[in-house]
Amino acid sequence: MQDHSLSIAKPTEGLLSQKIGTSLIAAALLCAIIAAFGQGETQSVLFFWLIIVFIFAGGIIFSIPYFKAIPGIKNNGIMHSPATNRGGIAWGIGILMTGFYIILYWFPNYLEGLIRTMDPLSIILRNKTSDQWFLYGTLYTLAVLVMGIRFIGKYRSNRYQVLRTLSVMFFQLGFAFLIPAFLLKLNQPEFYFSYFWPLKYSYLFPNDIDYLIQSGNIGVFMVFWGLIMTFIATPILTYNYGKRWYCSWVCGCGALAETLGDPYRQNSDKSLKAWKVERWMVHSVLVFVALTTALLWLNSWKNGTILGDASGLFSQCYGFLIGSVFSGVIGTGFYPIMGSRVWCRFGCPMAAILGLFQRFKSKFRITTNGAQCISCGNCSTYCEMGIDVRAYAQKGENIVRASCVGCGICSAVCPRGVLNLENLAEDGRFESYRRQEDK
Amino acid sequence: MNIIIIGNGITGITCARNIRKKNSDATITVISEESKHFYSRTALMYIYMGHMKYENTKPYEDWFWSKNRINLIQATVKHLNTDNKSIQLDDSRILNYDKLVLATGSIPNNFGFPGEDLNGVQALYNLQDLAKMEKNTINISSAVIIGGGLIGIEMAEMLHSRNISVTMLIRENAYWANVLPQEEAQLIGNHLHKHGITLKFNTELKEIQSIDQLSVHSVVTKQNETIDCQFLGITTGVKPNINFLKNSSIEIEKGILVNEFLETNIPDIFAAGDCAQFRFAKTGEAPIEQLWYTGKMQGETLANTICGNKTTYDRGIWFNSAKFFDLEFQTYGKVLPEITHEQESFYWAHENGKISFRANYNRSDRSIIGFNFIGIRFRQVIAEQWIREQKEIEYVIDNLKQGWFDPEFSDAHDKKIAKSFSSNPIN
Numbered sequence: 001m002q003d004h005s006l007s008i009a010k011p012t013e014g015l016l017s018q019k020i021g022t023s024l025i026a027a028a029l030l031c032a033i034i035a036a037f038g039q040g041e042t043q044s045v046l047f048f049w050l051i052i053v054f055i056f057a058g059g060i061i062f063s064i065p066y067f068k069a070i071p072g073i074k075n076n077g078i079m080h081s082p083a084t085n086r087g088g089i090a091w092g093i094g095i096l097m098t099g100f101y102i103i104l105y106w107f108p109n110y111l112e113g114l115i116r117t118m119d120p121l122s123i124i125l126r127n128k129t130s131d132q133w134f135l136y137g138t139l140y141t142l143a144v145l146v147m148g149i150r151f152i153g154k155y156r157s158n159r160y161q162v163l164r165t166l167s168v169m170f171f172q173l174g175f176a177f178l179i180p181a182f183l184l185k186l187n188q189p190e191f192y193f194s195y196f197w198p199l200k201y202s203y204l205f206p207n208d209i210d211y212l213i214q215s216g217n218i219g220v221f222m223v224f225w226g227l228i229m230t231f232i233a234t235p236i237l238t239y240n241y242g243k244r245w246y247c248s249w250v251c252g253c254g255a256l257a258e259t260l261g262d263p264y265r266q267n268s269d270k271s272l273k274a275w276k277v278e279r280w281m282v283h284s285v286l287v288f289v290a291l292t293t294a295l296l297w298l299n300s301w302k303n304g305t306i307l308g309d310a311s312g313l314f315s316q317c318y319g320f321l322i323g324s325v326f327s328g329v330i331g332t333g334f335y336p337i338m339g340s341r342v343w344c345r346f347g348c349p350m351a352a353i354l355g356l357f358q359r360f361k362s363k364f365r366i367t368t369n370g371a372q373c374i375s376c377g378n379c380s381t382y383c384e385m386g387i388d389v390r391a392y393a394q395k396g397e398n399i400v401r402a403s404c405v406g407c408g409i410c411s412a413v414c415p416r417g418v419l420n421l422e423n424l425a426e427d428g429r430f431e432s433y434r435r436q437e438d439k
Numbered sequence: 440m441n442i443i444i445i446g447n448g449i450t451g452i453t454c455a456r457n458i459r460k461k462n463s464d465a466t467i468t469v470i471s472e473e474s475k476h477f478y479s480r481t482a483l484m485y486i487y488m489g490h491m492k493y494e495n496t497k498p499y500e501d502w503f504w505s506k507n508r509i510n511l512i513q514a515t516v517k518h519l520n521t522d523n524k525s526i527q528l529d530d531s532r533i534l535n536y537d538k539l540v541l542a543t544g545s546i547p548n549n550f551g552f553p554g555e556d557l558n559g560v561q562a563l564y565n566l567q568d569l570a571k572m573e574k575n576t577i578n579i580s581s582a583v584i585i586g587g588g589l590i591g592i593e594m595a596e597m598l599h600s601r602n603i604s605v606t607m608l609i610r611e612n613a614y615w616a617n618v619l620p621q622e623e624a625q626l627i628g629n630h631l632h633k634h635g636i637t638l639k640f641n642t643e644l645k646e647i648q649s650i651d652q653l654s655v656h657s658v659v660t661k662q663n664e665t666i667d668c669q670f671l672g673i674t675t676g677v678k679p680n681i682n683f684l685k686n687s688s689i690e691i692e693k694g695i696l697v698n699e700f701l702e703t704n705i706p707d708i709f710a711a712g713d714c715a716q717f718r719f720a721k722t723g724e725a726p727i728e729q730l731w732y733t734g735k736m737q738g739e740t741l742a743n744t745i746c747g748n749k750t751t752y753d754r755g756i757w758f759n760s761a762k763f764f765d766l767e768f769q770t771y772g773k774v775l776p777e778i779t780h781e782q783e784s785f786y787w788a789h790e791n792g793k794i795s796f797r798a799n800y801n802r803s804d805r806s807i808i809g810f811n812f813i814g815i816r817f818r819q820v821i822a823e824q825w826i827r828e829q830k831e832i833e834y835v836i837d838n839l840k841q842g843w844f845d846p847e848f849s850d851a852h853d854k855k856i857a858k859s860f861s862s863n864p865i866n
């Protein structure tokens with residue numbers, strides 16, 4: 001018997017809430033522009049609330065249809081929409097985001113009014129007025145939270161997706177936003193417990209370490225924390241769980257990529273050529289940061305006699321090229337065109353190190369289930385790291401790749417249940433499926 | 440050795456690739472009419488729904504073919520001349536071969552319903568059909584699909600994603616009931632209903648109606664019910680695509696007749712995949728296999744034979760999988776819609792109506808025969824091993840966890856299944 005009491009779903013029922021949601025986000029943008037032009041300085045509280053409420057309300061109303069629909073991942077229309085398929089809207093958003101980064105980094109005076117709208121919050125949290133970085137941190141956290149809610153709605157049939165998203169939302173809000181702010185309020189160094197060298201490269205630079213140690217017990221603990229996380233916790237966790245423990249569960253860059261970037265994950269380049277470029281780039285950045293760090297230490301050990309200012313220049317260079325241009329402007333601004341993990345894939349030195357561990361010494365792999373693959377391509381298409389997952393799956397091979405951030409989306413979207421993220425015994429990771437009849 | 444393969448589907452391409460792996464000298468040419476490059480037919484629905492673009496459905500990048508020296512020709516083969524070992528293309532070109540592989544796939548069944556040629560009436564098999572469907576479904580509001588099989592349900596999901604209301608006419612008393620046991624068939628039917636698909640069981644098409652004599656306007660069922668629709672999907676199965684061989688000396692029946700080595704009656708000509716028909720199918724095995732998986736296995740086996748290592752095709756332990764809207768389905772071994780006298784069947788379903796488990800076993804020695812899983816991902820190696828080793832049902836139930844393949848943090852249902860099994864009096 002059919003159960004006629006069940007609600008009957010219509011796929012486009014959500015259109016209205018998406019219109020309202022997008023309009024509210026546009027209203028927030030408008031308010032931000034008005035604030036930046038000066039109104040933010042005179043009416044900071046009003047504009048603060050307008051911006052925050054519009055973003056939150058817009059995001060949540062936009063997400064309602066995902067929660068109302070029957071659970072199950074639907075990528076309907078993604079390749080048709082100009083917003084997600086590198087169409088006009090995507091380019092518009094990309095230019096908006098890139099522009100925002102450029103202004104934020106190098107022309108913050110244009111944002112003065114907008115920065116002032118964050119004063120009320122900044123004073124409560126940090127006991128000091130806002131600056132460009134506080135504005136950035138607030139918007140960043142908001143984006144992770146709001147788009148995180150959308151993500152959970154979309155992928156809620158898959159508990160792995162829900163839990164890891166709650167986790168990145170938690171780490172972004174707590175460890176990358178509130179705790180550093182409170183530390184400032186308590187007159188302690190502003191420290192991000194969820195970022196480590198080499199992603200937060202300066203945490204192992206001599207200057208930062210000196211400064212932290214001089215600022216008392218908490219500072220010493222921070223240095224200690226940084227060392228433990230980089231040299232002990234990272235290898236152990238990566239051995240047991242793969243790089244995903246960081247990239248998809250903790251990291252703030254990952255958090256933004258997975259939430260704000262989710263609508264664009266399919267735009268990553270899957271070609272072999274892109275993979276070659278990626279390997280060169282990401283490992284060069286790793287060498288660059290390791291060299292910079294080593295030079296700084298050498299220089300400080302010799303009291304600046306060998307290199308003089310040259311090592312400082314080196315680290316400034318790294319900060320400008322990698323820290324700002326790459327991780328910010330390109331890494332986030334290009335989401336709509338190059339996919340959500342541009343920075344993680346091509347630039348992040350942390351991802352490079354974790355990846356080397358993952359590839360050569362880890363229990364993590366994505367297991368392919370026998371011969372069940374139908375080569376449809378959903379996995380490769382939705383892999384934000386541009387991994388051609390299908391190339392392995394259709395041969396019955398497991399996926400053991402340095403760049404895999406373990407987001408689990410390939411497994412979630414596979415219509416034949418072929419892929420599973422697993423931490424099993426290290427040997428046998430590379431074993432592939434052979435039919436008994438072919439052996 | 441000059442090898443020509445007709446058909447660049449999974450069968451032809453798997454064969455070509457495997458020949459190249461074993462033989463670096465052979466000249467390999469693949470001729471196909473539908474598309475220049477191999478793409479995944481199984482992904483047709485995702486192109487329509489906007490999950491992927493055509494480009495995304497190509498399993499290999501375009502440089503792959505020249506790198507592996509596999510020549511691709513997009514053309515239709517019109518004639519086969521077995522006497523002088525040549526084929527003729529639609530542009531009149533004549534090509535010679537030393538060995539020829541026929542991997543021409545299927546075409547949709549048609550039953551000659553009056554009105555079948557109206558606009559808006561179509562099947563779904565290839566890219567051209569997909570383009571047609573794209574055109575046929577612009578600004579329409581309702582559709583009817585005949586046939587309750589796998590392609591029918593995919594078509595339903597495709598149309599549904601564009602907010603077109605769908606009615607499916609199904610000859611049996613439940614969805615896919617000629618393949619699935621009643622419980623699974625009903626569970627899936629309920630799920631479809633939740634998505635807003637109307638299923639009409641025990642219903643067949645009588646007539647296709649049109650007002651303007653150009654496009655479909657409504658259909659009439661054998662119960663004389665009229666259903667308005669601007670689109671009629673015919674998904675009543677496929678048959679081998681062998682028309683161009685009708686006047687050749689190749690022996691054909693429903694498909695191209697082959698032996699266990701996939702050899703046809705003519706030396707140096709082979710057939711595999713959807714278009715091949717086994718002369719002597721083993722009992723319980725279908726003579727024509729129309730699946731992605733079997734096409735792939737046949738293509739691989741055939742490559743061995745062509746490269747001099749004569750190999751019998753052995754499909755091994757049966758498996759298949761599908762997805763019905765949000766429900767994933769996997770089957771291993773032989774699970775018939777109705778068990779035989781010698782068999783027992785244990786079925787468990789979750790109260791959420793989206794997850795179920797079935798294990799069929801022999802009554803006498805309690806050895807496992809096969810599984811059906813809905814909403815549960817299960818390891819193929821484990822299922823195969825248990826079936827091959829004829830494990831007892833008790834062992835299987837106690838060790839289900841070993842085969843669990845659901846994503847981390849999902850609920851495992853093995854304990855509930857075990858509990859239900861032990862409390863079930865007939866077991």
Ligand SMILES: Cc1cc2nc3c(=O)[nH]c(=O)nc-3n(C[C@H](O)[C@H](O)[C@H](O)COP(=O)(O)OP(=O)(O)OC[C@H]3O[C@@H](n4cnc5c(N)ncnc54)[C@H](O)[C@@H]3O)c2cc1C
Pocket residue numbers: 374445446447448449450451470471472473474480481482483484514515516517542543544545563564565590593680683711712713714728729730731732733734760761
């Ligand atoms: C919508 C859809 C969904 C499916 N989903 C699944 C699934 O989920 N799982 C599964 O196991 N199976 C599925 N199938 C079935 C599966 O796709 C087929 O069994 C498989 O593709 C057959 O492969 P093949 O290589 O034998 O033939 P085909 O893929 O049909 O390839 C044959 C090719 O040969 C070409 N050709 C034919 N005659 C000539 C000629 N005279 N000259 C030149 N070229 C010619 C045709 O144009 C065609 O491109 C699905 C089929 C369809 C249509």
Ligand code: SF4
Pocket residue numbers: 366379382383384385386387389399403404405406407408409410411
């Ligand atoms: S391979 Fe899968 S888990 Fe890894 S990054 Fe790509 S989609 Fe995520």
Ligand code: SF4
Pocket residue numbers: 372373374375376377378379380389390393394413414415416417418419
């Ligand atoms: S999504 Fe699944 S079935 Fe499709 S290509 Fe990837 S592994 Fe294969």
